[in-house]
Amino acid sequence: MEREITVVAEDKLFAFCSTMLRMAGMPDADASYAAHCLVQTNLWGTDSHGVIRLPSYIKRLQNGAINPKPTVKVLREVGAVARLHGDDGHGYIVAHKAMAKAISLAMVHGLGLATVRNSNHFGAAGLFAREAAEKNMIGIAMSNVYANMVAPGSRHAVIGNNPIAFAVPIPGMRPFVLDFCLSKVALGKLLVAKDKGEKIPLDWAVDEDGNPTDDPEKGIAGAMLPMAGHKGYGLALVVEMFTGMFSGGAILDAIKGMVANPDEPGETSHTMIAINPLTIMDEDEWEARTHALHAKLKETPMLAGHTIVFPGEPEDAAEIQRRRSGIPVPAATIATLNALAEPFGVRLEI
Numbered sequence: 001m002e003r004e005i006t007v008v009a010e011d012k013l014f015a016f017c018s019t020m021l022r023m024a025g026m027p028d029a030d031a032s033y034a035a036h037c038l039v040q041t042n043l044w045g046t047d048s049h050g051v052i053r054l055p056s057y058i059k060r061l062q063n064g065a066i067n068p069k070p071t072v073k074v075l076r077e078v079g080a081v082a083r084l085h086g087d088d089g090h091g092y093i094v095a096h097k098a099m100a101k102a103i104s105l106a107m108v109h110g111l112g113l114a115t116v117r118n119s120n121h122f123g124a125a126g127l128f129a130r131e132a133a134e135k136n137m138i139g140i141a142m143s144n145v146y147a148n149m150v151a152p153g154s155r156h157a158v159i160g161n162n163p164i165a166f167a168v169p170i171p172g173m174r175p176f177v178l179d180f181c182l183s184k185v186a187l188g189k190l191l192v193a194k195d196k197g198e199k200i201p202l203d204w205a206v207d208e209d210g211n212p213t214d215d216p217e218k219g220i221a222g223a224m225l226p227m228a229g230h231k232g233y234g235l236a237l238v239v240e241m242f243t244g245m246f247s248g249g250a251i252l253d254a255i256k257g258m259v260a261n262p263d264e265p266g267e268t269s270h271t272m273i274a275i276n277p278l279t280i281m282d283e284d285e286w287e288a289r290t291h292a293l294h295a296k297l298k299e300t301p302m303l304a305g306h307t308i309v310f311p312g313e314p315e316d317a318a319e320i321q322r323r324r325s326g327i328p329v330p331a332a333t334i335a336t337l338n339a340l341a342e343p344f345g346v347r348l349e350i
Contacts, residue, residue: 005196006350007326016037016337016348017054023332024061024342025068026090030247034092041124042327045318046179048188049124052195052333055340056258057121063263066090072097076347080109084116088265091122095141099128099272103135110279113271115242119250120266121145121258126179126315132274133167133175140273141165144243144250146257146266149183149224151233155210157223159252161187162239166171170294171287177312182236183224190216195330203214211282220259243269 018035022028034057043051060066070089074082082101086094098116105112122128125141132139145160161183168176184204193200193216202212213219226232236242244251249269256264277286300308322328337348 004331005328006331006348008329008334008348009326010039010043010323012349013042013051013327013329016341016346017051019346020054020341020344021061022056023346024058026061027069028283030068030090030093033096034090035125037123039093039327040127042329043319043322044124044126044315045322046124046126046315047192047328048186050327051329051337052188052191053121053123055336056262058256058340059262060120061090065261065263065265067265070094072116075099080105080111080113082112082114084114085117086119086270088118088120088267091120091143091266091268091270092127094119095128095143095270095272096131098270099131099139099141099274102272102274103132103137106132106137106274106276110276112274114240115247115269115271117244117247117267117269118265119143119268119270120174121268122138122270124179125163126167126177127273128270129165129167129179130177130198132272133169133177135274136169136171136276136278138169138275139167139278140275141270142239142243143268143270144240144255145268146255147253148187148257148258149226149233149236150206150210152230154224159233159236159240160255161224162236162243164235166237170290170291171283173291173294174316175311175312176290177315180227182227182232182239184227185224187220187224190219191328195332195336197332242271246271290311 014035018031019039021031021034038051061068067088068086071087073181074278095310098114101114102112123145128141129139142164144162147157149161151158161181165179199214200216202214205224207213207218207222221282247269250267
């Protein structure tokens with residue numbers, strides 16, 4: 001049976017998140033940015049990476065697993081490539097600084113790549129790819145995560161469902177944005193299903209014995225299944241090489257999970273890439289070609305009841321609707337948030 005859903009205004013959710021993050025030790029600017037990331041993700045309809053993640057973040061800030069005031073520094077920089085250290089900071093903050101570095105390198109070289117180690121969970125990869133698109137650059141953001149996904153036929157998790165996102169600016173239009181993890185669905189969808197009291201499809205996750213399960217709690221304790229079988233597993237390895245291997249950070253089972261290792265830094269790695277298309281193409285040509293691509297796709301003949309989707313459109317539509325009517329949050333999630341906030345004398349206003 002589905003459980004109660006409460007609709008919360010965007011500004012109230014932001015105020016609550018930013019206050020809680022400040023009380024957990026983050027500087028004002030970082031707390032506001034992290035709160036923006038949480039609420040923005042909910043606005044896009046990606047509830048698996050929204051405020052449902054706040055309790056874990058707060059607990060990890062309090063117990064020292066996340067450094068609330070990291071000094072993110074450049075370890076080495078050669079030409080268009082830089083290698084950074086995240087100082088065990090919140091993944092939002094570390095990834096944001098890494099993408100800012102990639103963008104600054106791209107402004108000089110036409111392309112910039114910044115890889116960073118010693119970070120933590122960074123939420124939705126699309127947050128950072130979009131930051132490049134806002135600067136009229138193509139953005140690519142990726143991260144490795146703790147081993148939470150099986151390989152085809154393996155009994156236990158061997159690799160993370162490593163997320164990757166692409167954002168391409170289109171002059172005068174919202175950007176193309178493709179953001180996905182390499183499991184069938186994100187682990188956060190199991191967290192949402194658990195809070196809603198729903199079962200999950202059998203092709204989402206396996207239990208601790210490697211058997212498919214429709215129970216989200218058993219799936220959380222077990223492992224995720226890769227998207228597209230061996231293809232999803234193979235792409236996860238590609239991301240692992242571009243992040244943990246390239247940055248000199250932790251890889252595979254050396255990465256710590258927020259559930260299994262709540263008191264330890266995640267040691268995740270991220271890689272951010274920014275590409276300035278105007279280094280090889282003038283602005284008028286870029287605009288004409290991106291608009292032509294969009295228009296041609298939209299002219300595709302479709303079966304009855306179907307509409308072709310340009311990546312990024314569902315999130316943009318959800319944002320418009322949720323800014324107007326509010327953000328739906330499971331009552332169980334609100335109860336968890338308020339229980340967490342009670343010692344601080346804070347409450348989420350509905």
